[in-house]
Amino acid sequence: MxxxxxxxxxxxxxxxxxxxxxxxxxxxxxxxxxxxxxxxxxxxxxxxxxxxxxxxxxxxDHLAPRSGRQLNVSDYVALRRAGWLLAPVLEGRVGFGAQGYDLIGVDLLNPPPLSLMDAAPISTGETGETDISVTLLPPGQIFLHPDTAATMDPEADVPPIVTSLAVPRGTVIADIALASRLLGRPEHLTRLVILPDQPLLQQPLADVAPHLVRIEADTAGTATERLTxxxxxxxxxxxxxxxxxxxxxxxxxxxxxxxxxxxxxxxxxxxxxxxxxxxxxxxxxxxxxxxxxxxxxxxxxxxxxxxxxxxxxxxxxxxxxxxxxxxxxxxxxxxxxxxxxxxxxxxxxxxxxxxxxxxxxxxxxxRAGGRIRRAERSFVILAVVGATMILGALLILWQFDGLLAGFLFLGGIMLGAALVLPLCLTLLLRFGAKTAKGPIAEWLWADTRAQLPGLSLALMALMLALAANVGVGTMVSSFRLTFVGWLDQRLAAEIYVTVDNDDQGAALAEWIAQREDARALPIRWHDTTHQQAPLRIYGILDDPTYRNNWPILDALPDVWTQIADGNGVLINEQLARRHGYGPGDRILLSDSWNMTIAGIYSDYGNPNGQAILSLPLLLEQVGPIANRQFGIRIRPREAAQLIQDIRNRYDLPPERVADQSTIKAQSLSIFDRTFVVTDALNVLTLGVAAFAMLTSLLTLWGQRLPQLAPIWAMGITRKNLARLDILRSLLLAALTACFALPLGLALAWALLAVINVEAFGWRLPMYLFPSDWARLFVFALLAAALAALLPARKLEKLSPSELLKAFANER
Amino acid sequence: MVLKIRDVSKSYPSRSGKTQVLQDISLSLGAGESLALTGDSGSGKSTLLHLAAALEGFDSGEITIGDTQLSTLGEAGRARLRQSQVSIVFQQFNLIPSLTVESNLSLHARIADRRDTGWEQRLVNQLGLSELLHRFPDQLSGGQQQRVAIGRAMALRPALLLADEPTGNLDETASEAVMELMLDLLKDSRAALFLVTHSDAIAGRLDRRLYLRKGRVS
Incomplete structure (x- = not known):
């Protein structure tokens, strides 16, 4: 059975x-x-x-320096003498030719539990060996993933390479001595990994190195995850x-x-x-x-x-x-x-x-009859649920902070609006029917309303997809517009130079200072932590470039004078938002180094905290720092000649002496690539919505004939009925798109003002792009027309005998 | 003559080649006349009615409505003819569920751009629909729906009224009442009525009666 x-x-x-x-x-x-x-x-x-x-x-677990402090090799030595079993790690960014790589230096004689050395290298470089002595003795070896090795500039001055699948892509691993040489930081370490099986007796950390803090493994291990x-x-x-x-x-x-x-x-x-x-x-x-x-x-x-x-x-x-x-x-x-x-x-x-x-x-x-009115009653219930969800979403936004609250708000308004849609469409169609002129128009409005129960889910899907497009599109376009303006402000110098070492940097600064037509703006920084989060402090010289161009969001009066005098510090928006800082507040840059926040500036594309203060003050507080990067101001028409002169004078490859437009183009290219995934998902979601409409129309096809046949019998041709069917889909798509627009703008606002602030720490101004909406509106109509085309074509080609079945007893 | 059918044959394609449904049918119907077509199930009654309504094409012969020969018309021409000359009352009523009784009633006349509100009001009164005008079809009983369907067909003041088992879904009393109404209205409009029915009683009330057997008039 x-x-x-x-x-x-x-x-x-x-x-x-x-x-x-x-x-x-x-x-x-x-x-x-x-x-x-x-x-x-x-x-x-x-x-x-x-x-x-x-x-x-x-x-x-590992040990890292407190805010504003450094970890030196001497700290490592002191801790080892005090009985601590530690493995030093030095991290930084290193350039081989035009490419930059994350370099991790570890003590290969006393390694933390690395899987790197366990993995058999699949090939070796110039040395052809993986003997540890070869790795340790000059010139040393660097370990790379084969894919990373393939990106290496063959002309670049690179130590012998050993490829291993155990190394993450884009990362270079080396012995700490080689890493120190490559990074030019001989006395510095990034952190000390605490090895297992520590001796029972060891001096407390607070006695040996009070400026270091112990960071739990789970917190440290998920640093990238937290950011991403x-x-x-x-x-x-x-x-x-x-x-x-x-x-x-x-x-x-x-x-x-x-x-x-x-x-x-x-x-x-x-x-x-x-x-x-x-x-x-x-x-x-x-x-x-x-x-x-x-x-x-x-x-x-x-x-x-x-x-x-x-x-x-x-x-x-x-x-x-x-x-x-x-x-x-x-x-x-x-x-x-x-x-x-x-x-x-x-x-x-x-x-x-x-x-x-x-x-x-x-x-x-x-129940044969009353389907439409039963459905319309359920639309009222759905609308009440939807309105409650929207109210709940607003309440969440008002009462709670955080990324989850932001997404709950988004989910609430999106789903709530989708549930309210059928009732709104019903009311609009009812109004349309009242104002319709002529029997066919009246029938079309009424028939469209009658189709709503069968199409409502597809229309909800279409509205969500359109709103997501408007919202995400507005967010991305607003971001791009802001980003381009911000790049113009931030990349004010005509030329950007990276030299090989500090001596060359000093020579370049001196040479430029002797010229009357150019000024060198050193780009020098010190990396530290603030409340256990990374903080980069830039030191700058007083120059009109900053006063005229820097994208300040909020500041005390005479902000640049305060910076130049060493009385204030500028911080980026994400740092300010993360800790609730405002102009006039004090910020702790190290244990004993307090400064007044003179202003806040926008800093897009960077998740970490950043601060800017006077270069002499920075050098006074943290000691010597790298001096290899410069922005150079010169009249734009003379920039090309100076680029050539610098390259010839210091024997620098083209990528180390870049003009402003090249860097801007690179930045924009990274920006655009960032949103490729979002765009793709947007298009796919719209495609799914269009498919939802097509399936709804086709599944409703069988139910449509008894409603169309009497109109056909009254003298409306199948061709005209097919056209009216397409018009009906267009009407519904157009009305849905009208509702999707405000929802999309609400979504954009939430993304820009809530989600971005929570996720990245910056708030972007919202711009409106009516031409994009018009394009999307046309796309929605096109999707609806395409979805309606197949059923309409079927109707146009339908034999009269099929339509006549609507009048027959068997139906 | 309002309707003239001469030597009309109709077949449908089938697995065995083609199935002959109607063969050499001839009949005519003048203004104000009524004709009942009866016959066994599957004898081709509905098909003949559909041909007369210009809903379907035929294989041979000729059908003339007024002065117009259907064989000379394409789909658009046949649609225009249905708009202006022919009304149909179906057994399943086939009202438009999304329109009110009032809109359903006037729909065909408005499509033909021949609305006569005075005539419509008279129909409403005679059909007893004045209390139901703002209701939707699914809020009506079968008899009420059939009255609306007759009203919709009559509102056009057609030259030819075709009815396919118009009382097939109604009980005997309701059938009687509906037929009474339809014949009364026909007297006023001078339309020709071509009606398909199984009922001897209803067929007996019309001017003439034809019996269809295996696709031929007997």
């Missing part, structure tokens, strides 16, 4: 193959986009974990949005499949199939579909993730300096979670239909 009943239930799909395809594709798309995002996140986190493992961060969390949360939010949009397709199709089989369910129950068995069979059917669709979705998601990962990798590297492999690994957990999402999504989409079946009495005939 059960098998026969199951086959009878499945026979529905043979008669309605498109409904089945809609469910499978909808579920596959939603699972696919969600899984793609999860695969990208998992790959990135695995890369962070690998990188952390290389340094033993995952297993060990907001980025991954953004991706997850987009994945969830795509998943929700896809589920709209599934819910519509599942509900229709159930609705059309109500008669069949009654018959089966009359024939003795218990309700529980029927429910179980339908659940089995849905599980089967979810597993098939989930598998398809995982394949699709893997493809999308593989295509997007290189851009994500570039974004994370550009934005956070985090290195992520560009290749994708298939993880069993990812496969299982993808299938679980498909099953969960199917359950969510089918829940309402299952409840309706459960509560359906066996003998009640299906």
């Amino acid at each position: 059960i098998w026969a009943a199951f086959l009878t239930l499945l026979s529905h799909w043979r008669r309605h193959p498109f409904q089945l395809i809609a469910i499978l594709v909808g579920l596959a798309l939603s699972t696919g986009l969600w899984s793609a995002v999860q695969a990208i996140n998992a790959e990135a986190r695995a890369s962070y974990a690998r990188a952390a493992e290389q340094l033993g961060q995952a297993q060990a 969390d907001s980025f991954h949360l953004n991706l997850t939010a987009f994945g969830l949005l795509s998943f929700a949009v896809g589920l709209f397709i599934v819910q519509g199709s599942v509900a229709l499949g159930m609705e059309q089989r109500r008669g069949l369910f009654r018959t089966l129950r009359s024939l003795g199939v218990p309700l529980t068995a029927l429910m179980a069979l339908l659940a089995a059917e849905l599980v089967l579909m979810a597993l098939v669709a989930g598998s398809l979705g995982l394949t699709f998601g893997y493809g999308v993730a593989a295509a997007l990962l290189p851009d994500v990798s570039a974004t994370l590297s550009g934005l956070y300096g985090a290195n992520v492999d560009g290749s994708l690994t298939l993880r069993p957990v990812w496969v299982l979670s993808g299938l679980a999402m498909a099953l969960g999504g199917a359950a969510l989409a089918g829940a309402r239909a299952f409840y309706a079946l459960w509560s359906m009495p066996i003998l009640t005939a299906p």
Whole structure:
């Protein structure tokens, strides 16, 4: 009996193959986009974990200097003498030719638990050996991933290379002595890894090195993860949005499949199939579909993730300096979670239909009439729920801070607005019908309203996708506009030079000082920490370049005079927001170094804290610092000649002496690449929404004929009916787009004023881009027209005998 | 003549080649005349009505409505003819669910741009619909829906009224009332009525009666 009943239930799909395809594709798309995002996140986190493992961060605590203090080799020696078992680490950025790399120097004779040295190198460089003595003795060796080695400039002065798959991409590992030489920091260390099995008796840290602080392994190990969390949360939010949009397709199709089989369910129950068995069979059917669709979705998601990962990798590297492999690994957990999402999504989409079946009495005939008004009553309930969600979202925004509160606010207004949409459209269509002139227009408005119950889910999906486009588009365009203006201010110097060493830097400064037509602005900094977060302090000379161009957001009067006199410090927006600092507040730059904050400036594309003060004051406080980078002011038309002169005089490669426009172009290129992933997900979500509309129109096709046939019989040709059908879709898409615009702007505001501030620490001004909206509006109409084209074409080509069936007894 | 059908044949393609549904049918109907077409299920009654309504094409012969030969018309021409000359009352009523009774009633006349509000008001009164004008079809009983369907067809003041089992979904009393109304209205409008029915009682109330057997008039 059960098998026969199951086959009878499945026979529905043979008669309605498109409904089945809609469910499978909808579920596959939603699972696919969600899984793609999860695969990208998992790959990135695995890369962070690998990188952390290389340094033993995952297993060990470490010692780092307090705010404003340095860690020197002498501290290491003192601690070792005091009984501490430690492994020194020196980190920094090193340039080989035109390329920059993250350099990690470790003591290879006394290493922290590195997996690097355990891994057999797959090839060796010039030395052809991996003997530890070769690594330690000059010129030493550097360890790289083969992919990183491939990016090395063959002309660059590079120590012998050993390639190993154990090294994260983009990272160079060397013995600490070689790292000190390459970074030009012979006496400095970045941190000291605390090795396991410490002796019982050792002097307390506070006695030996009070300026150092112990940092727990879990805090240190997740430093990159913490920084990149907001980025991954953004991706997850987009994945969830795509998943929700896809589920709209599934819910519509599942509900229709159930609705059309109500008669069949009654018959089966009359024939003795218990309700529980029927429910179980339908659940089995849905599980089967979810597993098939989930598998398809995982394949699709893997493809999308593989295509997007290189851009994500570039974004994370550009934005956070985090290195992520560009290749994708298939993880069993990812496969299982993808299938679980498909099953969960199917359950969510089918829940309402299952409840309706459960509560359906066996003998009640299906209610033929009143479908539209029943649906409109449910629209009112949905609107009340939606309005409550929007109010709740506003309440969350008002009462709570943090990234999670920001995303809850976004989720609340997006989902709330989607639930309110059908009622708003109903009211608008009712108003349209009242103002319609002529019977066809009146019928069109009324018929459009009658179609709303079947199309509402697709329209909600379309609105969410359009709003996401408007919101994210406005955010990205506002960001770009601000960023371009900010670059113009920040990159005011005509030439930027990086020399080989401090002596060359001093010589260049002296040479430029002798010229009357040019001024050199040293770019010198000291890295430290502030409340355990990285802080870079720049020292600058008093120059009109800063006074005229620096992007100050808020400042005390005479800010530049205070900076020049050494009485104040400028801090970047993210540092100010993170700690609630404002102009006039005091900031602790080291244990005994307090300064007044004279102003706050915008600093996009950098997640870390930054401060600017007078260069003489910085040198006085922290001692000697590198002097290798300069901005040079000169009349623009003389810049090209000076670039040539500097290159010839100091024998510098072209990439070390760059003009302003080159650096701006590089910065903009990094910026644009950052949003490639967002753009791709945006387009995919819109595609899914358009598909939702198509599936809804096609699944409604069978129900449309009895409504169209009488109009055709009254003398409206099939061609005109087809045109009216397209017009109806355009009307609905246009109205939906009108609602999507304010929602999108609310989304943009939330992204710029809430999410960005929480995630990155900067707030951006919001600009409006009406031409982008117009383009999106046209796109929405185009998507609706394309979705309506197939059913309309079907209608135009439909034989009269098919239409006549609408009048026949069998229908 | 309002309707003239001469030697009309109609077949449908089928697996075995083609199925002949109507063969050499001829009949005519003048203004104010009524004709009942009866026959067994599957004898082709509805098909003949659809051909007369210019809803479907035929294989051979000719159908003339007023002065217009249907064989000379394309789809647009047939649609124009239906707009202005022909009204149909269906067994399933086929009202537009999204429009009120009032809008349904006037729809065909308005599509043809021939609205006559005085005539409509008279129809409303005679059909007893004045209390139902602002309701939607699904809020009406079967008999009420059929009255609206008849009102919609009559509001056009068509030359030819076609009815396919117009009382097939109603009980005997309601059927009687609906037929009474339809015949009363026809007297006023001078339209020709071509009605398909299974009911001998209803067929007996019309001027003439034809019996269709296996696609031929007998």
